[in-house]
Amino acid sequence: MNIILQKSTIKRKSVIQITGSKSESNRLLLLQALYPEFQIENVSNSDDSRLMMNALKSTSEIIDIHHAGTAMRFLTAFFAIQEGREIILTGSDRMKERPIKILVDALQALGAHIEYLENDGYPPLRITGQNLTQSKVSLQANVSSQYISALLLIASKLDNGLELTLEGDITSIPYIKMTLSLLDEIGVKSSFIDNVITIKKNEKKLKAKTLVVESDWSSASYFYSIVALSKEGTEITLSSYKENSLQGDSILADIYVHFGVTTIFSDHSVILKKESHILNPLVLNLQKAPDIAQTIAVTCFALGVSCDLTGLHTLKIKETDRLVALKTEIEKLGGQVTITNNSLQLSEGDTIKKMASIATYNDHRMAMAFAPLALKTELVIENAEVVSKSYPSFWQDLKSIGFKITQ
Template sequence: MTLSYPGGPLTGHLRLTGSKSIANRALLIRALTPGGFEIDGLAAADDTVRLQQLLESDEEVLDCGPAGTTYRFLTGYLCRRRGTQILTGSARMKERPIGILVDALRSLGADIEYAEKEGYPPLRIGYSALDRSDRVSIAADTSSQYISSLLMLAPTLPTGLKLTLEGEIVSLPYIKMTLALMQHFGVHHHWEGQTIVINPQYYQARSFTVEADWSAASYYYSLAALAESADLKIDGLFAESLQGDAVVQQLYEEFGVTTTFTETGVRLQKAAGTPPPPLFEHNFVECPDIAQTLMGTCAGLGVQGLYSGLQTLFIKETDRVKAMKTELAKVGVSLYKIPPHMTEKTGVRYFAQEGRADFAGGTPRFATYHDHRMAMALAPLALLHPVEVEHPEVVNKSYPDFYRDLQTIGLTTKEA
């Protein structure tokens, strides 16, 4: 698909899709709630649709495809479902480690076996009371989805759960999101240092509406930053959000994009002639899903980038750092790891980005690596020059209306 923009101020009004992260947690909690409850605003994202179908399925083999959140949430949930299921996924899913979560569940008494390669999907999961212990420790810098899978299961366990997070906690907003949603449905918790304590209790059925997705909003912030001037209205976003990616509104202030909250969402504005910053520096440890978006913005504006907190990006749908390095190089922008000896005092792993997107070679053809965020993070560069996106359908994973919404604000799309 080729994306392009005729030029001029960027204006428009749209309503965003619901948050996949919130929707998936609400679906899992509903499955654990006696009697269930209604959920409004469920995203049409492939991951959410797939999770809903698998939770309702009585098939012996459950295929999560490329959906990592779905796989990890179901790994915990199936331990409490009667019978034995094979939980599998796509070829890429079988390359994504699951051993940390499996070890934690086994320590509680889970009946889980690796059906193929040790430490990786697929899994054979049988029912267990999970009453061997009420304590488990897990590395705090591991995927928050492992931690959330355990947390949502915790109140259903015979003696509850004391979950200790060892080391530096990454993706804390996603853990807080899970706990806040559990609280909404009547499940209480408390912290004892880095241990989350959840006693045995029941989820309480309550109707629920999914808020719009701030990570999806990040692409419009990028578009606004790259535009000569911008005035966009986006419905469904609110100031009081459970999502860590809501920080995007503060980050883009550095690029001259202001956010005003309205009764229905937000208004993004950028005045003509606003200069970009010479340097953008950020630690993405609490908002890794918007890192690629900022990389794309910095590339388009020629802003030097200095990034840290990217460790969880290496085990996503693809190695996102490596993929962005490859694709940005197509327009003359370099992304590279700063040598360890230059940061040995801090122990922090930094990546630097330099250069401004150069389209002298014609229309770049960006690969997407089966990764929805690759497509959406690079699409805003179309404001500067036509770009081609391979396998554009990958956006269906989280935001199937992405290209339709781009057309709403004036971009043009042409099928290859």
């Protein structure tokens, strides 16, 4: 389904309830499968979390997680320790192009039995669950944090726990710390000293408790962009958020000051307010929060501000090559973009072409990152339903604040 976003003006004040974080939800869903003693509230309503939940409950021999990259990584580790069960874990054509060898090698070093069914290093996988007795493994520290978190999530169920050594500079530390914090919340202790993470085997039943998932900061990023492109005095209130968030993307509150957006924390909500501001070129290393790169790049383009974004090497193995996709689509609209394997540079300019048709590449973040441009010009978003991967009610929420959207 393609949609037309007409040039829009949003309400001066709006309130939006955003669903639970996909990152937190998927971690807690896996932990709940290992430790049924605790309950979860405000679970993400995203496709990815729904697929994760269904896979964990499934009794089928073939489990298809479609485009859900987090689920592929986490479930590979989960099924590796399900003794006596053999499954085939597969996904979409794009998923079969996304590497998983680093995680499989680490699990095999711990004693897992995993085979590649098509191309070496890529899904689909045949996983025969068994008791893993080895406890020490090393990974390059600059790999996707999802590989690291997958190992940490199962660590307390391994016979001898886990000692994970990260070699080199660590990418996405906030996501690793999120995993360790959630383990701590349910009662699983860990240590993270220098580049070594240690988790002991859990010998006791955990205390029953209910954990409430914080709303998704990645989803909040699109509203930061909308406020940045809006008139002075515009306010959007988003819930439910914590000032001491576990999510790396909460750095948005600091980054968007650059665009004149002030963040006020109040009663589990954030109020985003546009204030007068002088715009300057943006230089930013997003190694710790790469998922908000698309939103920031489009915000800069819409405001005519140059940017130099680095730390983006993991974007090349997402739902699409996000760096190439950003360059292609921003240039359709009249921007000038240069990319490398880990960076994006956008030149300053104030020309935005009208009625460009934005391809989304089966990538939810492409659709949502470009949507705020409707405050500047009319545009088409192709395959707009892709937003359901992380934010199914996105288009309805935009309409509620004043966006004009037609099919």
